[in-house]
Amino acid sequence: MRKILLGTTAVVGAALLAPAVAEAQEAPTVRIGGFFRAYYGNTQQSGRNSTTPSGLANNTSPATGNLQQSIVGGVPTTETNVGGNPGHVGRLSKNDFSTDAEVHVFVNGKTANGLSYGAVIEIAFNQQEGRNIVQQRASTGKTTASIDEMYAFVASPMWGQIRFGDEDGPVGGLMNSGVITNFGTGGIYGDRESFVSRQANVRTTTSPGSLGDNTKIIYLSPQFFGFDFGGSFAFNYNEGEDTGCSTNQSSGWCDSSYAFTGAANFGVAAAGPNMSVRRNEYQGALRWRGSLAGVGLSVTGGYVGSGAAKELSPLNVQRAVFQPLGVWQVGAQASAYGLTVGAQYEHGASNFFWGNLLKGDRPMDQFFAGASYTVGPFTIGGNYLIQTVEGATRTNFGYNAAGVLQATPNPAGAALMRRLGYGIGANYRLAPGLDIVAEYSSYTVAERGRDLDPSNPGVQDRNTAKVFILGTRLAF
Amino acid sequence: MKPALLAFVAALSLLAACGGDNQRLVGNDEYGDWRQGRARNRPQGATAGIVVFGVDKDREAREAAANGGGSGLSVNAYLWRATLDTLSFMPLASADPFGGTIITDWYSPPSANGERFRAQAYVLGRQLRSDGVRVQVFRQTLDHGQWVDSPVSGSTNSDLEDKVLARARELRSQSASR
Structure with missing residues (x-):
C-alpha cells in the first residue's frame, strides 16, 4: 500500500512540477499532394527539323552529342553526303501543348521521444520523352508512371535529419542559395525543356537540380547560429531497385560496373535512363541564413565530387579516360519587401551537364544571376546564366583493328563552348495553388568552328532555342 | 580533398553539439526541391x-x-485547457475537443522505477462546474519483465481533478481580469 501511495504521489508530484519537455507522440498521417500543369508553347529553335531516321543511342554512339542523322555505309549522313542534295529536311511545328502531373505521397509521424519520421514518394508521369515501340503491338507510352523521388527520413532536433533514398543532394538542389527560379515556370531552369527538341544541343542546362536524384544517403544538420550543413554519398548514378545489370553482359546500364565498353560516351548521363559513368559521388554544403536590417540573407558554399567508370576494350584492357567530377559552388541571395536577388558561381571539373570530363578537357565555369519581385498575387522575375565549357572533346577514344583501346587527339576539338541563357516570366495567383504563368526564355550554344547542326548546309556554330510559354499550374 | 571535407564536416558536427538555444531542427520545407x-x-x-x-x-x-x-470547443474551454495543462507532463495519445476526452500514453515518472501510469480525462460539459471533469488514472507495475495492472490509490483521481479545477479557476480569473 505504501508503495502504491508513493507511486501515485509521484504522479501528482510530476503534475505539479510539470517537466518542460513532454513530446507528444503523433500517429502517422498519409497525405496526397502533387501538381498538374498544362502549357501552350511556341518554340523557335535552330535545327528543329525532320531528317532521315536517327540511330538510337546505345553503348557505342554518344548519347548526348548530336544524334547522328542516319548511318549510310557506316558513315553518319550530313548535308555533304545525302546524295549531293543538301538541306533535304522538313521543319517541325513551332506550336505545341504540353501537360504534366505528379502525385506525391507523404507519410509523417512522430515518436514519443520527439523523433519525426516519414517517407516521400513522388509518382511522375513523364517516364519517356517519346513512345518507345518495342514490337509492332508492344510499346511503353510517354506518360507511363514512374518514380521521381522516393526516400525515407528520420529527424531529431538534437542531431538533424537523415534521408535515405532517391533524392537530390545538398549541392544538387536541397541547400543552394542564389538560384532564383520562383517566377514563371523557373526561367532558364523552368519547363522550357518540354518544348525544345534534342536537336542542336540547345535544351540541356546545368541546373543544380539536374545533378540527379540517384539513390543516396543524406545527412542534414540542425540549424545553429544560422548555420546548417549537409552531406551525401551515392555509390553510382542509378536509382530504384535492382542493379540494372539485366543480362550477363555488363554495360553502362549496370549500376555497379566499374568498367564497360563505350564508357567514354557517357560522361553525360544518357537521356531518360540513368546511365552515366559517375561513381562514388559525394556532396557537401554549408549554408547560412539570417537577416540584417530586415533583409533576409542566404549564403551557400558546396562541393560535389565523384569518380568515374573506366573504358573497357574488347581485349579486356581497362583504361581511365575520365577526370574525377569536382565542382565548387558558391551562391548568395537577399530578399526584402518582395524583392529577391541572387547569384551563383560554379567552377570545376565537369562538362556541360554534371558529367565527368574526359582527360585533358578544360574545366567548367558557370555564372548565374536572377531576381524576382512579388506584389500581391503577381510575381515577376528573370534569370541569366553564362557557362564556358569544353566543346568537342580534345581526345577521341576508340579501338584499333586488334580491339585495343586507343586515344587520339581530336583535330576538331579544343574549342571553347559557350552556353548563354536568359528567361523572364510572371505568374498570377488565381487561388492558393492555382497560377497562370507566362514566360519567355532563350538558350544559345556556341562553339567556334564546330557544326552544331549537321542536317543543314554550311557550318552552324551557334544554335539558339527560344521558347514562349503560356499556361496554368495547379499545386495541391 | 576528401579528408579535408570529412574533417570539416566532423568539426561542424561538434560545433552543432554546443548550439543550445540557438539550435533548431531545419524544417523539410526549408530545403529546395527542384x-x-x-x-x-x-x-x-x-x-x-x-x-x-x-x-x-x-x-x-x-x-x-x-x-x-x-x-x-463543444466543452468548457477553461476545463479543457486546464486538463491539458495538468496532464501535459505525460505524453498525449489523443485529445478530442468535441467529445471532451484526453487520453495520455503510458508514462513512467523518473522517481518511480518499475511503475507506469496512464490517464483518461473527460470534460463533461460546457459549464465550469466542480463536477465538470472526471480523471481516471491507470497504473501498471513491472513484474518479472511483464507490465501487470495494479491498483491506484483512490485519492489520486480526485487529487488530479482538484489540480484541474484549481488550474481552471486560475485561467478563469486571468481572463476575467483582462
Missing part, C-alpha cells in the same frame, strides 16, 4: 497535401480558428 519548381508554393513537408489517413491536425486547428478560437 521538382517543386512546378509545384511551387505548395506547403511542403509535414503539412503538404490532403490527408487520406490519420488525423489532420492542421485542418482541426484551421477550423477551430475559423470558428472564433475557443468557441469551436
Whole structure:
C-alpha cells in the first residue's frame, strides 16, 4: 500500500512540477499532394527539323552529342553526303501543348521521444520523352508512371535529419542559395525543356537540380547560429531497385560496373535512363541564413565530387579516360519587401551537364544571376546564366583493328563552348495553388568552328532555342 | 580533398553539439526541391497535401480558428485547457475537443522505477462546474519483465481533478481580469 501511495504521489508530484519537455507522440498521417500543369508553347529553335531516321543511342554512339542523322555505309549522313542534295529536311511545328502531373505521397509521424519520421514518394508521369515501340503491338507510352523521388527520413532536433533514398543532394538542389527560379515556370531552369527538341544541343542546362536524384544517403544538420550543413554519398548514378545489370553482359546500364565498353560516351548521363559513368559521388554544403536590417540573407558554399567508370576494350584492357567530377559552388541571395536577388558561381571539373570530363578537357565555369519581385498575387522575375565549357572533346577514344583501346587527339576539338541563357516570366495567383504563368526564355550554344547542326548546309556554330510559354499550374 | 571535407564536416558536427538555444531542427520545407519548381508554393513537408489517413491536425486547428478560437470547443474551454495543462507532463495519445476526452500514453515518472501510469480525462460539459471533469488514472507495475495492472490509490483521481479545477479557476480569473 505504501508503495502504491508513493507511486501515485509521484504522479501528482510530476503534475505539479510539470517537466518542460513532454513530446507528444503523433500517429502517422498519409497525405496526397502533387501538381498538374498544362502549357501552350511556341518554340523557335535552330535545327528543329525532320531528317532521315536517327540511330538510337546505345553503348557505342554518344548519347548526348548530336544524334547522328542516319548511318549510310557506316558513315553518319550530313548535308555533304545525302546524295549531293543538301538541306533535304522538313521543319517541325513551332506550336505545341504540353501537360504534366505528379502525385506525391507523404507519410509523417512522430515518436514519443520527439523523433519525426516519414517517407516521400513522388509518382511522375513523364517516364519517356517519346513512345518507345518495342514490337509492332508492344510499346511503353510517354506518360507511363514512374518514380521521381522516393526516400525515407528520420529527424531529431538534437542531431538533424537523415534521408535515405532517391533524392537530390545538398549541392544538387536541397541547400543552394542564389538560384532564383520562383517566377514563371523557373526561367532558364523552368519547363522550357518540354518544348525544345534534342536537336542542336540547345535544351540541356546545368541546373543544380539536374545533378540527379540517384539513390543516396543524406545527412542534414540542425540549424545553429544560422548555420546548417549537409552531406551525401551515392555509390553510382542509378536509382530504384535492382542493379540494372539485366543480362550477363555488363554495360553502362549496370549500376555497379566499374568498367564497360563505350564508357567514354557517357560522361553525360544518357537521356531518360540513368546511365552515366559517375561513381562514388559525394556532396557537401554549408549554408547560412539570417537577416540584417530586415533583409533576409542566404549564403551557400558546396562541393560535389565523384569518380568515374573506366573504358573497357574488347581485349579486356581497362583504361581511365575520365577526370574525377569536382565542382565548387558558391551562391548568395537577399530578399526584402518582395524583392529577391541572387547569384551563383560554379567552377570545376565537369562538362556541360554534371558529367565527368574526359582527360585533358578544360574545366567548367558557370555564372548565374536572377531576381524576382512579388506584389500581391503577381510575381515577376528573370534569370541569366553564362557557362564556358569544353566543346568537342580534345581526345577521341576508340579501338584499333586488334580491339585495343586507343586515344587520339581530336583535330576538331579544343574549342571553347559557350552556353548563354536568359528567361523572364510572371505568374498570377488565381487561388492558393492555382497560377497562370507566362514566360519567355532563350538558350544559345556556341562553339567556334564546330557544326552544331549537321542536317543543314554550311557550318552552324551557334544554335539558339527560344521558347514562349503560356499556361496554368495547379499545386495541391 | 576528401579528408579535408570529412574533417570539416566532423568539426561542424561538434560545433552543432554546443548550439543550445540557438539550435533548431531545419524544417523539410526549408530545403529546395527542384521538382517543386512546378509545384511551387505548395506547403511542403509535414503539412503538404490532403490527408487520406490519420488525423489532420492542421485542418482541426484551421477550423477551430475559423470558428472564433475557443468557441469551436463543444466543452468548457477553461476545463479543457486546464486538463491539458495538468496532464501535459505525460505524453498525449489523443485529445478530442468535441467529445471532451484526453487520453495520455503510458508514462513512467523518473522517481518511480518499475511503475507506469496512464490517464483518461473527460470534460463533461460546457459549464465550469466542480463536477465538470472526471480523471481516471491507470497504473501498471513491472513484474518479472511483464507490465501487470495494479491498483491506484483512490485519492489520486480526485487529487488530479482538484489540480484541474484549481488550474481552471486560475485561467478563469486571468481572463476575467483582462
